[in-house]
Amino acid sequence: MIKIQENVLLERYTTLRIGGAAKYFIEVYSIEELKEALHYAKDNALTYYVIAGGSDLLISDEGLSGLIIKLSLQGLTLEDARIIVASGTSLQKLVDYTIEHGLAGIEKLNNIPGSVGGAVYGNAGAFGQTISDKLIRVRVLVGDKEKYLSKQDLEFDYRESVLKNHKDWIITEVEFEMGMGDRELLRKTASEVLETRKQKYALGIKCPGSFFKNLLINRLPIELQKDIPKDYFGKVPAWWFLEQVGAKGATRGQIKISDHHANLYINQGGGTAADFFALAKEYKDKVKDRFGVDLEPEVQLVGFKEEL
Ligand SMILES: Cc1cc2nc3c(=O)[nH]c(=O)nc-3n(C[C@H](O)[C@H](O)[C@H](O)COP(=O)(O)OP(=O)(O)OC[C@H]3O[C@@H](n4cnc5c(N)ncnc54)[C@H](O)[C@@H]3O)c2cc1C
Structure with missing residues (x-):
């Protein structure tokens, strides 16, 4: 009830x-x-x-x-290397579980907050791995009808899935076919990932992760590609553009862009969505003016009258 x-x-x-x-x-x-x-x-x-x-x-x-x-649907079952997870289960729980069982393929998603369903919605990923890599299918509820969608149906792309175009499709369950791995090696990888992530995300930080999506190098104009310092798994980090236009350390009200990472917007306590939005827009516009590049939010905006 x-x-x-x-x-x-x-x-x-x-x-x-x-x-x-x-x-x-x-x-x-x-x-x-x-x-x-x-x-x-x-x-x-x-x-x-x-x-x-x-x-x-x-x-x-x-x-x-x-x-x-x-x-808040919870649950996890394992049969051989096949895992069925209820969508509200935390991604961390799934990552920990796979490592404990020597199952490889999502260990680099260690320490990403949120649920398994939310991760599938935005095809969450880190360090070259994504939640869709080992995914077989999802169960969705559409109105009062249930159906399965295969990996192909989900049209995964960088931080994208077909679900973003179908707001009434609600994932209830996700199925993965994992690879076999060495438990100690998986643990080592996960803890290396954690160490790197700690440098970006301080404990207890109030943020929604990276705000803007990174850009795929091969979708940028050639003349711009030569200015880019490094290739991060085929992407140009959004922070690079934001840094060039002076975003690091900028503030508006209680919202601050990290001194260390230009794509990390932090609520210092008592911050407002209006200030967050205005600060994000200010630097998105600056990047557009200087590079002609449209940064797109990775974070989902809810309840705003205006588009960013
Ligand atoms: C500190 C920090 C670090 C982060 N690092 C990363 C990172 O390295 N890589 C990365 O990809 N992301 C990262 N993120 C972003 C975030 O953790 C992921 O996008 C996460 O997968 C979102 O899951 P959630 O359950 O919190 O979704 P929510 O924030 O609750 O929802 C996000 C969207 O998903 C939809 N949604 C959620 N569940 C379902 C469902 N079952 N069916 C249909 N739609 C659904 C919602 O409607 C909403 O549009 C980070 C966030 C933080 C705060």
Whole structure:
């Protein structure tokens, strides 16, 4: 039986600790509850938006007049090298589990916050690995119908999946076919990754990860490619462009761009979505003016009237 709450502040549910209130809010723990929540939205003519770990969200200060559905479906089963995971399971739990079982292929995703479903939605990745590498298929709920989508159906690309074009497709379960690996080696890789990540993300940092997507080198104009210092897995980091236009250390209200990383926007405490948006826009515009490049947010913007 679902419990409907009213006027729930969403800042509690984002790693950035920003976000106004949702008029209605439901946390669901099973597919049945998810179906009930969708019926509630339909019966009451409410728009709805699903969230999970809230680690890739910038929610406006005004919040949402509709319904927020927080996905907390949990579970993990293993058969040979095939893993079936409920979408609300934390990605870290899955990464830890695979390493413990000597299963290779997602160990470099160590320390990425959020859920497995959220990771699939945006094809999360790090250090050359992505969540889609070992993915076989996902189970989605569309209205009150369930279906499976194969890896091919999901049209994965850099930080992209077909789900971004189908906001009413909700992932409930994800299936992976893992490779076999050496447990000690997997542990070593994961801890090396963790050490590198600690340099970017201080403990307890209030942020949504990198804000803008990196750019794929082969999609940039040739004349620009020669100025780029280094190839990061076929990409040019967004921070490089942002750094050239002086983003490092810039502030607006309580939002600060890291002194060490020009694509990392931090809430120093009590920051607003309006200030975040304005600061992001300021430097996006500067990059466009100087390089003619359009930076695109990797983070999902929710409840804004204007596009970034
Ligand atoms: C400190 C930090 C470091 C990070 N590092 C990385 C990194 O290295 N690589 C990387 O790729 N990302 C990184 N991120 C971003 C983020 O962790 C990932 O994008 C994560 O996978 C998002 O999952 P989530 O559950 O938090 O999604 P949420 O933020 O809750 O939601 C994000 C989007 O996914 C949709 N969504 C969520 N669950 C489902 C579902 N089950 N079905 C359909 N749609 C769904 C939501 O509607 C929303 O549009 C980082 C974030 C932080 C805070």
